[in-house]
Amino acid sequence: xxxxxxxxxxxxxxxxxxxxxxxxxxxxxxxxxxxxxxxxxxxxxxxxxxxxxxxxxxxxxxxxxxxxxxxxxxxxxxxxxxxxxxxxxxxxxxxxxxxxxxxxxxxxxxxxx
Amino acid sequence: xxxxxxxxxxxxxxxxxxxxxxxxxxxxxxxxxxxxxxxxxxxxxxxxxxxxxxxxxxxxxxxxxxxxxxxxxxxxxxxxxxxxxxxxxxxxxxxxxxxxxxxxxxxxxxx
Numbered sequence: 208x209x210x211x212x213x214x215x216x217x218x219x220x221x222x223x224x225x226x227x228x229x230x231x232x233x234x235x236x237x238x239x240x241x242x243x244x245x246x247x248x249x250x251x252x253x254x255x256x257x258x259x260x261x262x263x264x265x266x267x268x269x270x271x272x273x274x275x276x277x278x279x280x281x282x283x284x285x286x287x288x289x290x291x292x293x294x295x296x297x298x299x300x301x302x303x304x305x306x307x308x309x310x311x312x313x314x315x316x317x318x319x320x
Numbered sequence: 321x322x323x324x325x326x327x328x329x330x331x332x333x334x335x336x337x338x339x340x341x342x343x344x345x346x347x348x349x350x351x352x353x354x355x356x357x358x359x360x361x362x363x364x365x366x367x368x369x370x371x372x373x374x375x376x377x378x379x380x381x382x383x384x385x386x387x388x389x390x391x392x393x394x395x396x397x398x399x400x401x402x403x404x405x406x407x408x409x410x411x412x413x414x415x416x417x418x419x420x421x422x423x424x425x426x427x428x429x430x431x
């Protein structure tokens with residue numbers, strides 16, 4: 208069974224540029240999460256979806272961040288006008304509704320210069 | 321708001337010696353506790369999940385939960401250098417699908 212797939216694995220931007228991260232969850236998992244993990248910190252929840260609906264996006268840092276999951280499968284996290292403080296690894300996870308277990312992708316590491 | 325704290329921040333043990341990691345949480349209604357391992361530049365690998373007070377063993381990894389003390393620990397038996405990684409504690413509150421993480425313990429296992 209394929210795991211959670213994320214791309215790109217790495218991105219390097221200048222401040223003010225935009226970037227999009229893509230996530231393909233495990234087939235059949237209806238809940239999808241985006242986490243931000245700054246260096247030397249634990250992952251912090253940004254937003255999560257059940258199917259195509261946003262359940263909670265209250266922890267998105269600002270209106271520069273947006274996330275969509277239009278067909279309830281793949282998801283995109285977009286950062287506009289990136290800042291140095293956005294430097295982090297962005298992790299996507301999907302949830303097995305039977306076990307409650309979350310499965311994580313390898314992450315997209317963002318560096319903003 | 322749930323607070324999850326881990327200690328120590330870093331731990332160095334010799335190969336074969338027991339490694340013990342600690343995690344405290346603030347919400348006594350929490351009912352779902354997981355330990356993850358994260359190798360550098362890799363995703364999170366779940367090691368053990370525990371839902372009731374007591375002990376849960378998965379291979380060389382054993383979790384102990386004491387909800388009255390708001391404490392969950394992870395013990396690694398016979399650690400190997402390949403176990404060197406960041407270990408993350410994650411807690412879910414009853415009725416929520418949110419997983420709240422601690423800041424991690426960096427474990428180094430010396431040969």
